[in-house]
Amino acid sequence: MQELIDNLDGLAGIPGWVIKAFAIILAALLLELVYRIFVNHLERLSGKSEHMWDDAVVYAGKRPVSLLIWWQGLIMAARVITPNTNMIAFDPVLLSIAQQLGLVVAATWFFSSLTSGFEKAFVEERRKRDEHVDITTVTVLGRIVRIAVVLTGVMTGMSILDIPISGLLAAGGVGGIAVGLAARDLLANFFGGFTVFMDRPFSVGDWVRSPDREIEGTVEHIDWRVTRIRKFDKRPMYVPNATFTTVTLENPSRMTHRRIAEHIGVRYDDFGVVRKVVEDIREYIMNHEALDTTQTTMVHFDRFGASSLDIMLYCFTKTVVWTEYHQIREDVLLSIGEIIESHGAEIAFPTRTLKVDMAEQLADEVREAIPGDSPAPRDADPDESRSKGDAGTSSSRSRRAKKTSKRVKTDSGKDKREPRGGDVGGDSGDGGDA
Numbered sequence: 001m002q003e004l005i006d007n008l009d010g011l012a013g014i015p016g017w018v019i020k021a022f023a024i025i026l027a028a029l030l031l032e033l034v035y036r037i038f039v040n041h042l043e044r045l046s047g048k049s050e051h052m053w054d055d056a057v058v059y060a061g062k063r064p065v066s067l068l069i070w071w072q073g074l075i076m077a078a079r080v081i082t083p084n085t086n087m088i089a090f091d092p093v094l095l096s097i098a099q100q101l102g103l104v105v106a107a108t109w110f111f112s113s114l115t116s117g118f119e120k121a122f123v124e125e126r127r128k129r130d131e132h133v134d135i136t137t138v139t140v141l142g143r144i145v146r147i148a149v150v151l152t153g154v155m156t157g158m159s160i161l162d163i164p165i166s167g168l169l170a171a172g173g174v175g176g177i178a179v180g181l182a183a184r185d186l187l188a189n190f191f192g193g194f195t196v197f198m199d200r201p202f203s204v205g206d207w208v209r210s211p212d213r214e215i216e217g218t219v220e221h222i223d224w225r226v227t228r229i230r231k232f233d234k235r236p237m238y239v240p241n242a243t244f245t246t247v248t249l250e251n252p253s254r255m256t257h258r259r260i261a262e263h264i265g266v267r268y269d270d271f272g273v274v275r276k277v278v279e280d281i282r283e284y285i286m287n288h289e290a291l292d293t294t295q296t297t298m299v300h301f302d303r304f305g306a307s308s309l310d311i312m313l314y315c316f317t318k319t320v321v322w323t324e325y326h327q328i329r330e331d332v333l334l335s336i337g338e339i340i341e342s343h344g345a346e347i348a349f350p351t352r353t354l355k356v357d358m359a360e361q362l363a364d365e366v367r368e369a370i371p372g373d374s375p376a377p378r379d380a381d382p383d384e385s386r387s388k389g390d391a392g393t394s395s396s397r398s399r400r401a402k403k404t405s406k407r408v409k410t411d412s413g414k415d416k417r418e419p420r421g422g423d424v425g426g427d428s429g430d431g432g433d434a
Contacts, residue, residue, distance in 0.1 A: 021077040028073025032066055039065075052124050056117025064110040071102035100160045108153030115145045135204045139222070140197040189225045192241030196222060201244070206253040213247055215239060257292055257316035258325040264336060265308025270345035274301055274309055280339045285315055290328045292318045308348030 039062050046054040078095050119142035123135065202208045202219055208229065209216035217231040227244070229237045266274060282299040285291060295316040302312035313336070317328050340347060 021080045024077045024080065025073055028069055028076075031073075032069045035065060035069060052121035053118070056114060056121045059117050060110055060114035064106045064113070067109070068102065068106040071106070072099070075099045075102070097160060101157055104153055104156050104160065108149060111149045112146050115142055115149065118142075137197075137200065137203075139204075143224075188242040189240045192243070192245050193222070193224045193227075196227070196241055196244055201249055202251050202253075206251055209250050209252065210247045211250065213243070215243075215247070215249075255320050257295060257318065258320055260291075260313065260315050260317065260329055260332060262313045262333070263302065263310045264313060264340075265305055265310045265348040266340060266345050267348045268307075268309060270343075271309060273343040273345050274311075277340055277343050277345060278311055280343075281311065281313070281336055284335060284339065285313070285332070288332065290317055290319070291332075292316050305348075307351045 039058065042058050043055075043062075046058050049055075075095055075098060079092070082092060082095065119138055123138055196202075204219050204222060206219050207217070208219060215229065215237065217229040217237060219227065220230050220236070221228040224241070226238045226240055229239060231237055266277065270277075278299060278301050285297060285299055286293055291297070293315075296314065297316070298312060298314040300312050302310045304310075313332075315332075317325050319325055319328070337347065
């Protein structure tokens with residue numbers, strides 16, 4: 001090969017070292033092409049397998065190895081060019097450092113991608129077997145491994161560049177105080193997220209709520225700084241992780257049962273059958289298949305309400321699914337209503353009874369005290385009362401006639417002035433005579 005290159009030296013004015021560098025780059029190109037074909041074939045084979053682990057390995061090595069082939073090919077070509085140029089970029093020391101850094105970058109990229117692939121493969125394998133998987137724990141472990149890989153790669157690169165790590169750590173200790181004060185909230189959210197990952201008060205997919213804040217919804221994503229919660233009206237809520245270290249948090253997704261607590265009132269007129277109604281409701285509740293009677297279960301007459309006799313119902317369903325719970329609750333309440341009706345009783349509604357007790361004599365005194373509404377004497381003659389009424393009617397008519405006559409104008413009292421233009425409502429005949 002070297003003899004062939006020496007024979008081509010000077011051909012068409014092209015130096016031999018240029019041809020050699022070109023040959024190395026062409027070989028790297030062909031090698032990378034062959035590698036792509038090989039990896040694509042492996043990817044098809046791994047896709048046919050039942051496991052996800054081989055897919056993770058193929059995915060992790062696809063791009064980093066391609067980068068490594070190109071990087072090493074360029075470095076080898078640069079070594080060929082180095083003796084024939086004075087450019088500082090082709091210095092042997094710099095090329096050696098660049099070659100080592102390329103290996104570190106490719107290795108860091110490979111192991112970081114491999115960690116992500118194993119994380120996804122682990123979750124998928126557990127789901128295929130219908131086994132419970134804590135996505136939050138898997139996610140935080142994957143992030144810790146990736147952070148460790150990146151930090152290892154950075155420290156290895158610093159050692160290759162001859163950067164003293166001890167001096168950097170000392171400088172970081174002094175500057176860390178200023179950075180910590182400036183980024184206090186950011187650090188609080190970081191450690192809050194770390195607390196969430198360690199204590200695991202909730203996981204992705206859980207329904208959470210806080211009685212201290214207006215926080216309620218389904219957890220969608222847990223990050224190092226914020227947690228995304230999807231509210232029930234489908235709006236996203238971004239909660240800083242530091243909040244979870246200072247508020248009380250409920251996780252209804254981890255409840256074991258759902259509770260039914262009601263007060264059902266019947267009328268006071270149905271007091272005679274209340275005992276029997278309570279006994280039948282208790283028997284029905286204790287024999288209901290969807291209710292867990294091993295938990296606290298109570299059906300009792302509880303109190304005399306303002307307008308009803310109240311029966312207390314307290315029990316728990318076996319299911320915790322929201323829709324199934326409401327179906328069971330509906331069945332229980334309708335059945336209790338049927339039990340009450342079967343005894344001839346009725347469910348009470350708010351009523352109020354007003355009792356008025358007034359003596360007849362007091363009523364007569366009140367009626368007499370009202371002017372213009374005095375009743376006729378009981379022993380008076382009806383005809384005499386009728387004649388008096390007629391006389392009273394005649395006198396009232398005469399009084400109204402006198403008032404009317406006073407309001408009517410006579411001819412002598414008419415206004416003799418000429419009507420002005422624009423007068424409205426006058427008699428046209430009078431105006432013509434004037």
